[in-house]
Amino acid sequence: MSAEVHHLSHAELLDQENKRYHAFINLALFLSVFTGVEIVVIFLPFPPVVLFTTLITVSLVKFVCVILWFMHLIYDAPLLLILFVGGMLLAAGTMVALLNLLARSDVDPAVLHDSGVVIHSATRVDGTSIS
Amino acid sequence: MSDAAVIAHADDSHAPAEAHAEHPTATGIDTKKLLMWLFLASDCMFFGTLISTHLVYRKVYPYGSNEKGIIDIIKTFDIQLTSFSTFILLMSSFLMALAVSAMHKGQIKSFRRACIGVMIFGLIFLTGQVYEFTHFFDGHALYTFSVKTPQGETISSTYEGPADQVRAKADLARRLYAEHSDWMALPATATAEEKALTPAAQLKLHPDWMVTAMKQVKVEKPSLSMQNSVFGSTFFLMTGTHGCHVAIGVLWLASMYLYSFTGRMQKNMHGAAIDIEIAGLYWHFVDIVWIVIFTAVYLVEYIPGYNPTQ
Numbered sequence: 001m002s003a004e005v006h007h008l009s010h011a012e013l014l015d016q017e018n019k020r021y022h023a024f025i026n027l028a029l030f031l032s033v034f035t036g037v038e039i040v041v042i043f044l045p046f047p048p049v050v051l052f053t054t055l056i057t058v059s060l061v062k063f064v065c066v067i068l069w070f071m072h073l074i075y076d077a078p079l080l081l082i083l084f085v086g087g088m089l090l091a092a093g094t095m096v097a098l099l100n101l102l103a104r105s106d107v108d109p110a111v112l113h114d115s116g117v118v119i120h121s122a123t124r125v126d127g128t129s130i131s
Numbered sequence: 132m133s134d135a136a137v138i139a140h141a142d143d144s145h146a147p148a149e150a151h152a153e154h155p156t157a158t159g160i161d162t163k164k165l166l167m168w169l170f171l172a173s174d175c176m177f178f179g180t181l182i183s184t185h186l187v188y189r190k191v192y193p194y195g196s197n198e199k200g201i202i203d204i205i206k207t208f209d210i211q212l213t214s215f216s217t218f219i220l221l222m223s224s225f226l227m228a229l230a231v232s233a234m235h236k237g238q239i240k241s242f243r244r245a246c247i248g249v250m251i252f253g254l255i256f257l258t259g260q261v262y263e264f265t266h267f268f269d270g271h272a273l274y275t276f277s278v279k280t281p282q283g284e285t286i287s288s289t290y291e292g293p294a295d296q297v298r299a300k301a302d303l304a305r306r307l308y309a310e311h312s313d314w315m316a317l318p319a320t321a322t323a324e325e326k327a328l329t330p331a332a333q334l335k336l337h338p339d340w341m342v343t344a345m346k347q348v349k350v351e352k353p354s355l356s357m358q359n360s361v362f363g364s365t366f367f368l369m370t371g372t373h374g375c376h377v378a379i380g381v382l383w384l385a386s387m388y389l390y391s392f393t394g395r396m397q398k399n400m401h402g403a404a405i406d407i408e409i410a411g412l413y414w415h416f417v418d419i420v421w422i423v424i425f426t427a428v429y430l431v432e433y434i435p436g437y438n439p440t441q
Contacts, residue, residue, distance in 0.1 A: 032221065067415070076160075
C-alpha cells in the first residue's frame with residue numbers, strides 16, 4: 001500500500017489483513033520448505049559450484065521474502081526500502097571488497113612463528129619450511 | 132500516512148477518538164518507524180562486518196587455525212540442532228507477523244497469544260545456542276585414567292569428557308569424588324590454606340589428589356574456543372552478538388506483552404500498533420541475519436573443497 005492511500009473502511013481493512021494473514025502462512029510454509037532444501041542439498045553429490053549457487057540463491061530468496069512480506073516493505077512507503085537496501089548494499093560491498101582484498105598469501109606463517117604462535121609445521125611464503 | 136496509521140483509523144472499538152490524532156510527517160512515514168529502519172540499515176553494516184571478518188579469516192586460515200588438526204569444524208558442528216534452531220527462528224518470525232497483524236486489527240488477545248509464541252520460540256533458540264556453545268567449547272575426547280583406593284588398590288578405567296585435558300581431569304575428579312569421597316588423598320605437602328578449602332575447591336586446584344594418572348586416548352571433537360583458533364574467535368563473536376540481539380528482542384517483546392495488560396494500549400491503538408510493528412521489524416531483522424549466518428557460516432562448511440579438513 002502506498003503512503004498516499006488515506007482511508008479504509010473497517011471491512012476493507014479486515015479483508016486486507018486477512019489476505020496478508022494468508023500470505024504470511026504461505027510464506028512460512030515456503031520458508032520451511034526452502035530451509036529443508038538447503039539442508040538436504042549440501043549432502044547431495046553435486047559439484048561445489050552448483051551447491052554454492054543453490055545455497056546463495058535460496059538464502060537470498062528467503063532474505064528478500066522476509067523483508068518484503070514479514071517486514072511489510074512490499075506494503076510500505078518505498079523510502080523505507082531505499083533506506084534498508086542502502087545499508088544492505090554497504091554491508092554487501094564491505095563483504096565483497098574484503099573477500100577480494102585479502103588472501104591466504106597475506107598470512108606469513110613465519111611472522112606468526114616469530115611472534116610466538118606455536119606452529120609445528122608450516123610453509124613460509126618464500127617456500128621454506130618451519131618445523 | 133503510513134500503512135499502520137491507515138489501519139489504525141479503521142480500528143475496532145478499542146480505539147477511542149483521540150487515538151486517531153496523528154502528527155503528519157514530511158515523509159508520510161511515522162517517525163519512530165523511520166528511525167527503526169535507519170537503525171536496521173546501520174545494524175546491517177554491523178553484522179556485515181562481523182560476517183565479512185569471519186569469511187575473510189575462513190579464507191585466510193583454511194584450517195580455521197594456524198595449522199591443521201587444532202579444530203575440526205565439521206565434527207564440531209551439529210547441523211541437525213542448528214537446522215532445528217533455524218526453523219524455530221523462522222517460525223517465530225511468522226508468529227511475529229501474526230502479532231503485528233493482530234494489533235493492526237485491534238485484537239489484543241490475539242496479539243498476546245502470538246507474542247507469547249514468539250517469546251517461547253526465541254527462548255528455545257537461545258537455549259539451543261547455549262547448548263551448542265557449551266558443546267563446541269567442551270569438545271569430546273576419550274581418556275584412560277587410574278585412581279588409588281584407600282586400601283592401596285589401583286583402579287584403571289576409561290572416561291569420556293571435554294577435549295581440554297585440564298577441564299577433563301577436573302570434571303573426572305569431581306565425578307569420582309561424588310561417588311567415592313574417601314578416595315581423595317591430601318598429600319603431606321598440602322598447605323594449611325589448601326587443607327582449609329572445600330573439597331570442590333581442592334579438586335578444582337588439585338584434581339590429581341583424586342585422579343592419579345590420566346591419558347587422552349582419542350579426540351573425537353576438538354574443543355572450539357575464542358582462544359584456540361581464529362575460527363572460534365570470529366564464530367563466537369558473530370553468533371554471540373546475534374544471540375544478544377535475540378535476547379534483547381525477547382525482553383522487548385516481554386515488556387510489550389506486560390504493557391498490554393496496563394490498558395494503555397487500548398487507549399491508543401494506533402500508537403500501540405506502531406510500537407508493536409517496530410518491535411516486529413527488529414525481530415524479523417534478527418531472523419534475516421540468521422538466514423545469512425546459517426548459510427554463510429554453517430552450511431558452506433559441508434560443501435566439498437570449502438573445508439580442507441573434510
